[in-house]
Amino acid sequence: MTGLTSATLTREGKMMKRSVRGAVVVLASALFASTLLAVTPAQATVIGEATLTPATGNADSIITLSTPASCAAPAVKVRVIVTGFGFPVAGKVVYSPQTNGFSTANPMSLSLSNTFFVYATAESTYLAGDYDIRAQCVNSLGNTIYDEFSTTMRWTTPGNVLANVGSATYTSGALPAPAATVNPSVTGTAKVGYRLTCAPGTWTDATSYAYQWKRNGVAISGSIANTYVLAGGEYGKSISCQVTATGGGGSTAVTSAGRTIVAGTIAVRTKPYIYGTVKVGKTIKTTKGTWSVAGLTYSYQWKRNGVAISGTAARKYYYKVVAKDKGKYLTCTVRVAKAGYTSTTSTTARKKAA
Numbered sequence: 001m002t003g004l005t006s007a008t009l010t011r012e013g014k015m016m017k018r019s020v021r022g023a024v025v026v027l028a029s030a031l032f033a034s035t036l037l038a039v040t041p042a043q044a045t046v047i048g049e050a051t052l053t054p055a056t057g058n059a060d061s062i063i064t065l066s067t068p069a070s071c072a073a074p075a076v077k078v079r080v081i082v083t084g085f086g087f088p089v090a091g092k093v094v095y096s097p098q099t100n101g102f103s104t105a106n107p108m109s110l111s112l113s114n115t116f117f118v119y120a121t122a123e124s125t126y127l128a129g130d131y132d133i134r135a136q137c138v139n140s141l142g143n144t145i146y147d148e149f150s151t152t153m154r155w156t157t158p159g160n161v162l163a164n165v166g167s168a169t170y171t172s173g174a175l176p177a178p179a180a181t182v183n184p185s186v187t188g189t190a191k192v193g194y195r196l197t198c199a200p201g202t203w204t205d206a207t208s209y210a211y212q213w214k215r216n217g218v219a220i221s222g223s224i225a226n227t228y229v230l231a232g233g234e235y236g237k238s239i240s241c242q243v244t245a246t247g248g249g250g251s252t253a254v255t256s257a258g259r260t261i262v263a264g265t266i267a268v269r270t271k272p273y274i275y276g277t278v279k280v281g282k283t284i285k286t287t288k289g290t291w292s293v294a295g296l297t298y299s300y301q302w303k304r305n306g307v308a309i310s311g312t313a314a315r316k317y318y319y320k321v322v323a324k325d326k327g328k329y330l331t332c333t334v335r336v337a338k339a340g341y342t343s344t345t346s347t348t349a350r351k352k353a354a
Contacts, residue, residue, distance in 0.1 A: 050135055050149040052172040059117035059127065059168040065095075065110045067149040070103045071137035075146045078102040080110055083132045084155070086125025091134075094119060097142030110135060116155075120165045127155035127168040130175065130248045152248065175249035178206035184243040184256040192234060192264030192340040193293060198226045198241035198256065206245035206252075214240045214255065232340025234261045264341040267292040271346050272334045278321060278351040285318045286332040289346050296336040303331045303347075325353040 048068040054061055065080055080095035094112045095101075101110045120127050131153040137146045152175055157168040182202035188195055200209045213223035215237050220228075230239070238258030245252050272289035276282060288298050302314040305328050313319065319332070329350040337343040 045147055046134075046150050047147045048149045049174065050133070050151040052133070052151060052153070055173060056171045057169070059120065059166055060115050061170075062115065063112045065112065065133065065135055065149075065151075067108045067110075067135050069149075070106050070108065072147060073104055074139065075104070075137035076102070076140050077138050077142060078108060078110065078135055079138055079142055080112060080133065080135050082119070082134075082153075084127075084153075085129045085131070086120065086123050086127070087131070088123075092119060092123065094133075095135075097138050108135065116168070116170070117166055120162075120168070124162065126157040126160055126162050126165045127170070128157055128160050130154050133172075154248075175247065176205050177250040178203050178245035178247045178252045180243075180245070180252070180254045183254055184241060186239065186241055186256050186259045190230075190239070190259040191262050192230050192232055194264070195227050195229050196239065196241075196259070198228070198243065200226075200243045200245070201254070201256075203245045203252075205247040205249055207247045208245070210244040210246070212242040212244070214242060214258075217258075230261055230264075232264070232338060235263050235340035237261055264293070264338075266296070266336055266338065266341050266344050268344070268346040272332065272348050274330070274332060274348050274351045278330060279354045280321050280323050280326050283318055283320045284330070284351070286334065286348055288317070289334055291336055293336075293338060293341060296338050299335045299337075301333045301335070303333065304328045306331070321353050328353055 050068075051066050053064045053066065057063065071078060077097040077099055078095070078101060079093060079097040081091035081093050083089070083091045094114070095110050096113065101108050116127060133151055133153055135149040137148070138144060139146075151172055153170045153172045154175065155168055155170045158164045180201050180203050184201040185199045187197045187199050190196065198211050198213070211224055211226045213220045213228045215234065217238070217240070219242075228239070228241070238260055240256045240258040242253055242255040245254075268289055268291055270290040272287045274284055274286050276284035278284055286300065298317070300315055300317050302309050302319045304325055308314070309319075317332075319330070321330070329352050331348050331350045333345050333347040335343060335345045
């Protein structure tokens with residue numbers, strides 16, 4: 001320290017402080033940049049279908065995943081993850097990012113780190129349904145995915161309980177499209193006014209069903225429930241239903257055989273009746289009665305001792321009693337009609353004219 005003045009020491013101290021602060025700023029900037037890199041992965045692209053060996057197996061199988069091609073630069077490592085029931089949403093790593101097995105020149109063969117019995121036990125889950133398994137080409141940290149090779153495993157555990165996971169079995173590869181082993185069918189009374197039901201049939205590899213009703217082979221707009229009420233316009237038409245089954249392997253549509261619709265029937269609920277004074281010179285009326293179907297049209301025929309009275313005056317819902325009716329029994333027959341239905345009648349109780 002000999003020969004150094006107080007002013008010199010002050011200047012050097014200030015320079016050292018500035019150097020330390022500068023180093024801290026540089027270090028913080030580097031850390032910030034690495035953080036940005038970690039949270040900004042590239043968009044992964046599936047570039048091929050992977051295969052598993054063995055293609056079918058069980059929870060104790062030693063599985064190797066093979067890719068049809070190599071990774072491409074700038075990837076420097078490869079990893080394998082699995083997603084599916086019971087596993088983390090982001091995927092379970094079953095082959096940690098590493099250079100072992102990695103290649104930018106040849107297809108890759110990657111032996112998984114353990115058996116699915118071990119993976120399932122670690123997650124306290126049984127194995128059920130479809131699992132996506134992917135080989136991912138990644139950067140050195142494993143947090144940026146460049147390309148992927150994927151395939152599907154389908155697992156079944158007896159009883160779907162954890163205790164039976166050791167007996168779980170799988171198949172792999174592209175999932176088959178749904179197939180109908182028993183075709184859809186239309187059930188119910190094929191008659192105007194009745195409700196039909198579309199039975200989906202029996203399918204393999206299907207998880208959900210959609211419905212579309214058809215009239216003479218043409219889709220009926222908006223009719224996508226599994227039931228359909230037959231309107232008058234369906235009389236004489238062929239009604240069928242199309243079922244579209246969807247599963248992991250896609251969708252398949254099958255249309256049922258058609259049912260030819262017959263005319264509906266109209267039942268009387270309450271018979272019509274005559275009211276008013278049944279006496280020569282008086283006007284009497286009849287009610288319409290009540291019926292099982294709405295939207296009917298009505299016509300009337302008055303009768304004397306069971307024989308139709310001629311003329312338009314006897315074909316209205318009201319009737320003026322004439323001298324010829326005195327001492328006779330009057331009735332009125334009400335006829336109802338509607339498109340698509342068989343017309344029917346009901347006759348009032350008779351009234352004796354005074």
